[in-house]
Amino acid sequence: MYKYDEIDQRIVDERVAQYRDQTRRYLAGELSEDEFRPLRLQNGLYIQRHAPMLRIAVPYGLLSSKQLRKLGDIASQYDKAYGHFSTRQNMQLNWPLLEDVPDILAELATVQMHAIQTSGNCIRNITTDQFAGVAPDEVVDPRAMAEVIRQWSTFHPEFALLPRKFKIAVSGTQHDRAVVQVHDIGMEFYLDANNQVAIKVWVGGGLGRTPILGSVIREHLEWQHALTYCEAIVRVYNLHGRRDNAYKARIKILVKALGIDEFKRQVEDEWSHLKDAPNTITEAELARVSKHFESMPYETLPQHDASFDAAIASNPAFSTWAKRSLHAHKTSGYRAVTLSLKPHGQAPGDATTEQMHIVADLADQYSFGELRVSHEQNLILADVKLSDLFAVWQKARAHGLASPNIGLLSDIICCPGGDFCSLANAKSIPIAMAIQMQFDNLDYLHDIGEIDLNISGCMNACGHHHVGHIGILGIDKDGSEWYQVSIGGNQGNDASIGSVIGPSFSADEMPHVVQKLIDVYIQERNTEERFIDTVRRLGVAPFKAHVYADKSIAKNEVAA
Numbered sequence: 001m002y003k004y005d006e007i008d009q010r011i012v013d014e015r016v017a018q019y020r021d022q023t024r025r026y027l028a029g030e031l032s033e034d035e036f037r038p039l040r041l042q043n044g045l046y047i048q049r050h051a052p053m054l055r056i057a058v059p060y061g062l063l064s065s066k067q068l069r070k071l072g073d074i075a076s077q078y079d080k081a082y083g084h085f086s087t088r089q090n091m092q093l094n095w096p097l098l099e100d101v102p103d104i105l106a107e108l109a110t111v112q113m114h115a116i117q118t119s120g121n122c123i124r125n126i127t128t129d130q131f132a133g134v135a136p137d138e139v140v141d142p143r144a145m146a147e148v149i150r151q152w153s154t155f156h157p158e159f160a161l162l163p164r165k166f167k168i169a170v171s172g173t174q175h176d177r178a179v180v181q182v183h184d185i186g187m188e189f190y191l192d193a194n195n196q197v198a199i200k201v202w203v204g205g206g207l208g209r210t211p212i213l214g215s216v217i218r219e220h221l222e223w224q225h226a227l228t229y230c231e232a233i234v235r236v237y238n239l240h241g242r243r244d245n246a247y248k249a250r251i252k253i254l255v256k257a258l259g260i261d262e263f264k265r266q267v268e269d270e271w272s273h274l275k276d277a278p279n280t281i282t283e284a285e286l287a288r289v290s291k292h293f294e295s296m297p298y299e300t301l302p303q304h305d306a307s308f309d310a311a312i313a314s315n316p317a318f319s320t321w322a323k324r325s326l327h328a329h330k331t332s333g334y335r336a337v338t339l340s341l342k343p344h345g346q347a348p349g350d351a352t353t354e355q356m357h358i359v360a361d362l363a364d365q366y367s368f369g370e371l372r373v374s375h376e377q378n379l380i381l382a383d384v385k386l387s388d389l390f391a392v393w394q395k396a397r398a399h400g401l402a403s404p405n406i407g408l409l410s411d412i413i414c415c416p417g418g419d420f421c422s423l424a425n426a427k428s429i430p431i432a433m434a435i436q437m438q439f440d441n442l443d444y445l446h447d448i449g450e451i452d453l454n455i456s457g458c459m460n461a462c463g464h465h466h467v468g469h470i471g472i473l474g475i476d477k478d479g480s481e482w483y484q485v486s487i488g489g490n491q492g493n494d495a496s497i498g499s500v501i502g503p504s505f506s507a508d509e510m511p512h513v514v515q516k517l518i519d520v521y522i523q524e525r526n527t528e529e530r531f532i533d534t535v536r537r538l539g540v541a542p543f544k545a546h547v548y549a550d551k552s553i554a555k556n557e558v559a560a
Contacts, residue, residue, distance in 0.1 A: 001062050001370055002147050002292040004112045011155070012109045015116060019043045020102035027099060042122070042160075044115030045101055049422045054093045054101060055118040056108060060128045060146040060170075061089035061373040065360040068371060070111045072356030078104050081353040084416060085341060087464055088167070089127050089373040090118055094420050116154060121162045123153035123234070127169045129177040130374035133293060134382045136330045140172035140189035140197055144290040145226060148281060151289075152227050159234055163241030164249040166234065167206075179375060181205050181214045181495040182467060184237075184251045185230055189223070197223040203233055203263070204255030207461035211497045212252040215260040217267060223286075225271075227279040232271035236263065296368045296383050301333020305386035318393055320442070321404040326389065329382075335389060337367075337381040338374065339396055340403040340411065344436045347429045348414040349377030358399045366392055375491075376413055378406065408445045409453055409518075410436045413464055417457030417474060418481070424457030426474025426481035431455055431510050438511035439518075448518060451531045452491070467491045469532045470517060471498045472510065483510055487517065487543055488535045496536075501544045516547045 004012070019039070026036040040046075044055040056071065063071075071091055075083045078100050084092045096104060108114055117124060126146045133141050149168060153159065159166070171178040172189040180186025186202035199221040205214030221229055237251045240258075255263045312319045327336040339359060342348050351359070359379055363371045366388045372380035379401075384392055396402040405411045412435065415421070417428025432455055439445055454468030458475075465471030471486040482504040489498030505513050518531075520543045525534045535543070 001064060002059070002289065009109075009112070012112070012114045012116070015043070015114065016102065016105045016109050019105060023099065023102050038120065040098075040101075041120040042117070043101070043105065044118035045098070046119060047422070048094065048420050049418070049424075050420065051095045052098050052101070053420065054096050054104060054115060055086070056083075056091045056093070056113060056115050057118050057125050058089050058091060058113075058373050059150050060126055060132070060143055061130055061375075062132075062143070063371050063373065064111075065363040065369045065371065067111045067113055068356050068363070069360040070107065070113070072353040072360070074104055074107055075356070076353040082350050083356070084347070085349045085351065085373050085377050085379070086415075087375050087377060087413060087462065088125050089130075089375065090125055091373070092416070094416065119165075121164050121166075122160055123156065123162075123166045123168065125167075126150045126153070127167075127178060127183075127375070129171055129173055130372040130380050131177065131327060131336055131382065132172065132372075133295075134329050134331070134334075134336055135173050135177075136328045137174040138172055138330065139174065139191055141293060142170040142172040142187075142189050143293045144286060145187075145189065145223070146170050147289050147292070148286065149227065149230065152230075152279065159238065162234070162238055163243050164246065164251075166237075166251070168230070176491075176493050176495075177375070179464075179467065179491045179495070182207055182211075182464070182491070183214065185233060186214050187226065192220060199223055199226060201229065201233075203267075204252045204260070206250050206252040207464060207466045208250070209247050209459045210250075210253065211461070211466040212256065213495055213497065214252075215255065217260065217264050224281045225275060227281060228274040228277055229267075229271055231279060232267045232274055235270050236266045240266075298331045298334065298383070299385070301331075301385065303332050305333065308386040308389055311390040315390075317404075318390060320446075321393055321397075321402055322389070324404045324406040324408065325402070331383075333386055335384055335386060337384050337389070337392060338406045339379045339381065339401040340406060341378050341401070342405060342411050342436075343400045343403045344410070344440060345433060346400070347416075348412045348432050351379070355399055355401060358395065359401065362392055362395060376411065378411075404442065405445060407450045407452075409439050409448055409451045409514075410445060411453075412436065413452070413454040413468065415456050415462035417455070417463075421457060421462075423460055424474060425459075425476040426457050426483065427507070428455045428457040428463060428474060431472060431474075431483065431507060434507075434511045435514050438515060448522070449530055451518075452489075453514070454489075464491075465489070466497050467495060468498065469530075469535070470514065475504055477504070481507055483507065485513060485517075485547075487540060488532065490532050499540050501540055502548060513547055517543055520546045 169178040169183040182205040188200040192198040201218040202214035203217040367381040414432040418424040455472040456463035456465040467489040473484045486498030
């Protein structure tokens with residue numbers, strides 16, 4: 001993984017000192033709330049419903065064991081001994097004291113971490129596939145390019161105050177796991193007809209109040225021009241993006257208003273002045289960054305391991321976990337392991353200090369001291385030998401990290417919602433827990449198969465409900481919490497935005513509503529057909545009819 005050089009460390013250390021003085025001045029009354037707000041947001045600090053929330057950057061979802069251990073220590077010392085991993089591959093602390101944040105940032109700097117640009121109207125954390133570098137379907141390892149983009153975008157003076165926040169995702173695999181189509185800029189790396197690295201560029205994607213899938217603005221971009229082309233896109237957005245209405249300020253609105261052809265024309269015109277500028281990436285620069293992502297010291301191992309096969313055959317619980325939590329690896333004799341942060345009774349995406357320390361220990365012992373954070377809010381050990389998997393499972397299981405539900409209905413993506421967020425219209429976590437308890441039979445979950453269920457507490461869509469096979473959105477009705485349900489959303493190569501099935505529901509009804517949706521699926525599915533496939537084949541109508549046929553629900557029909 002990328003390791004700071006002297007310049008990197010100096011930049012982060014100086015930012016800590018700067019923010020410490022800004023906080024001192026604010027607490028002394030020398031800065032007003034309006035003056036301090038943009039300063040704290042530039043350092044990842046929000047003021048939430050009950051306390052500040054600090055969002056810590058995890059660039060492209062990659063962590064060292066040392067960094068995760070430090071996050072656990074910070075959560076214990078300055079928070080309530082847990083942290084929340086988000087869909088942007090970052091970690092959030094929900095209870096830090098405002099006056100402690102400079103000390104937290106100083107602690108982060110000791111392990112080459114920060115909270116820079118995790119908030120504010122700027123280019124946010126660059127995200128990518130959690131299996132980058134190890135996925136068998138990977139064509140190009142995108143991590144070095146993600147780091148180049150991170151360095152370019154950090155403290156970029158021209159893009160420090162954009163009309164709204166700006167998000168970039170990169171992917172280098174045949175199957176998109178970085179959700180590039182719902183980002184402001186999505187970059188798909190591939191090998192062209194000449195076996196050269198090229199980029200398919202998407203623009204104008206985004207969820208929130210107006211969910212839109214991105215449009216392809218360029219099918220073939222030579223990798224050397226990744227930064228200059230991104231710069232051209234952001235310049236056009238910065239010039240024309242609306243600043244009079246926060247709800248219409250995202251680049252997706254500009255692209256839709258201009259049309260992709262006109263937007264592309266303006267970008268290409270701007271790019272004509274930038275194409276061979278100093279930000280053109282050289283082979284030497286890419287090599288400098290790429291050396292930090294060299295292949296791990298893998299052993300030469302056979303494709304099969306006798307001890308692993310024996311454990312699978314003799315231990316049903318281990319076998320069940322392995323089916324959901326192990327992922328193919330490009331190197332023979334290794335697997336990637338997803339550690340679930342979705343056990344029943346726990347807020348999805350939360351990890352305690354103890355769990356963070358355990359995962360750090362597992363990474364040190366079994367996965368070269370590195371781990372990943374996924375878009376689905378789980379943790380990944382990317383490089384585990386087959387012969388070590390049973391030991392990893394035993395240790396993870398003992399600490400609540402081995403729920404065999406990866407990709408199943410209870411592996412819920414969920415924002416913190418109204419329990420914490422001041423923007424939320426409704427609580428998310430209690431809904432997630434209630435649904436988990438409704439579907440607490442593991443055999444039944446496996447029979448249902450793969451389903452993405454995503455929950456957001458408001459239209460900002462931090463839980464990405466629009467691209468869930470089942471999406472749940474918290475809404476406010478006359479001061480009461482209600483929930484709107486959509487089906488048919490999907491992430492990946494064939495991404496889609498879900499369709500709302502009808503009027504909203506009370507919190508108590510939600511487990512029953514999800515059960516009704518599953519009942520239709522089980523009754524109507526073809527052999528080996530996933531929930532999303534059945535929805536696409538049948539449409540919304542049969543699901544809606546079954547859900548609203550129940551009079552106990554129908555009586556609560558109110559326009560969403």
